[in-house]
Amino acid sequence: EALRIDVVTIFPEYLAPLRAALLGKAIDRGLLQLDVHDLRNWTHDVHKAVDDSPYGGGPGMVMKPQVWGEALDEVCAGPTPPRLVVPTPGGRPFTQEMAREYAAEPWLVFACGRYEGIDQRVLDHYASRMPVDEVSIGDYVLVGGEVAVLVMVEAVARLLPGVLGNPASAQEDSFSDGLLEGPCYTRPEVWRDLAVPDVLRSGNHAAIARWRRDRALERTFHRRPDLLAALPEDALDRHDRAM
Numbered sequence: 001e002a003l004r005i006d007v008v009t010i011f012p013e014y015l016a017p018l019r020a021a022l023l024g025k026a027i028d029r030g031l032l033q034l035d036v037h038d039l040r041n042w043t044h045d046v047h048k049a050v051d052d053s054p055y056g057g058g059p060g061m062v063m064k065p066q067v068w069g070e071a072l073d074e075v076c077a078g079p080t081p082p083r084l085v086v087p088t089p090g091g092r093p094f095t096q097e098m099a100r101e102y103a104a105e106p107w108l109v110f111a112c113g114r115y116e117g118i119d120q121r122v123l124d125h126y127a128s129r130m131p132v133d134e135v136s137i138g139d140y141v142l143v144g145g146e147v148a149v150l151v152m153v154e155a156v157a158r159l160l161p162g163v164l165g166n167p168a169s170a171q172e173d174s175f176s177d178g179l180l181e182g183p184c185y186t187r188p189e190v191w192r193d194l195a196v197p198d199v200l201r202s203g204n205h206a207a208i209a210r211w212r213r214d215r216a217l218e219r220t221f222h223r224r225p226d227l228l229a230a231l232p233e234d235a236l237d238r239h240d241r242a243m
């Protein structure tokens with residue numbers, strides 16, 4: 001059963017890249033189904049208003065509950081409800097583990113908020129009818145949720161059987177040891193006076209594995225010490241610790 005994805009947004013054209021390249025082919029092959037809906041289709045005024053000023057004052061505008069209610073009632077209609085995913089800076093961090101969870105779902109609906117966000121009552125109302133996840137892809141300020149949906153759909157779709165040539169699980173293993181990927185090289189042996197590290201051309205597979213792990217530990221230590229701290233006690237051997 002192909003994963004079904006619906007996206008509701010005021011900028012449907014922002015989701016066009018999902019129909020290009022690898023993901024476009026996966027859609028053509030029926031590995032996933034993507035439908036993008038313009039939220040303004042559920043407005044009834046001449047200005048197609050989707051937002052209004054915030055109760056309590058403050059800058060910016062808030063997206064109106066009525067419009068979202070009519071849109072999601074229609075988009076989420078079906079015998080079994082979807083999982084509703086709302087990208088927002090105040091959400092739970094999106095992780096590879098969540099991508100795996102989502103790839104196992106039959107139906108995901110993404111609600112893209114703009115402005116200061118969607119009236120909270122929309123999330124509260126739908127939480128009584130289906131799972132609602134408020135999810136963040138990172139601690140920086142975007143203009144809306146559309147780009148976050150591109151990120152999440154790519155991370156999820158690549159896990160679906162048949163989407164990638166070689167099964168994604170192999171690449172995911174690079175995360176499974178909890179370290180960052182180290183440097184990689186290919187031909188030529190020397191490029192602009194920079195040579196490939198000798199060990200990688202030595203054919204000594206034990207030395208190569210050791211060198212690669214050392215580079216991964218070094219990089220993780222310098223760029224993501226939080227990942228090192230999160231490693232299980234027995235993940236690092238004596239040599240690792242001496243790095």
Ligand SMILES: Nc1c(O)cccc1[N+](=O)[O-]
Nearest residue numbers: 087136137138141142148
């Ligand atoms: N960070 C952010 C935002 O500023 C607006 C919408 C969604 C997100 N996010 O998913 O991380």
